Amino acid sequence: MREQIRARVEQEEWEALRQGEEGNTELLARIVQEWQAQKVVLASLAEIDPSPSQALGRLLLSYELLQQATVSIQPPASLPVPTAPPAVSATPLPRIGGLENNSDDW
DSSP, X not given: OOOOOOOXXXXXXXXXXXXXXOOHHHHHHHHHHHHHHHHHHHHXXXXXXXXXXXXXXXXXXXXXXXXXXXOXXXXXXXXXXXXXXXXXXXXXXXXXXXXXXXXXXX
């Protein structure tokens, strides 16, 4: 639904907003589009803090802290000693019912 809205804007201010050969309708459409984008940004900031200036302050502080943070990964104090593989027995494995029993779970 379209609604007609009237507003008074100083000619000088209106012309300062205009880009190139933009007509009044195009300028107004761009202003509305930019405002809708700003509403999305303000909603995102409100999730951080209800006050936009406080939210921006928190974001800037977090950014500054991240820029100063350093991460260091320390190697373990001692490397684990590799264990020898289990010894292979030379004795043949017993057969149970024609199947070779190679574990203790029978």
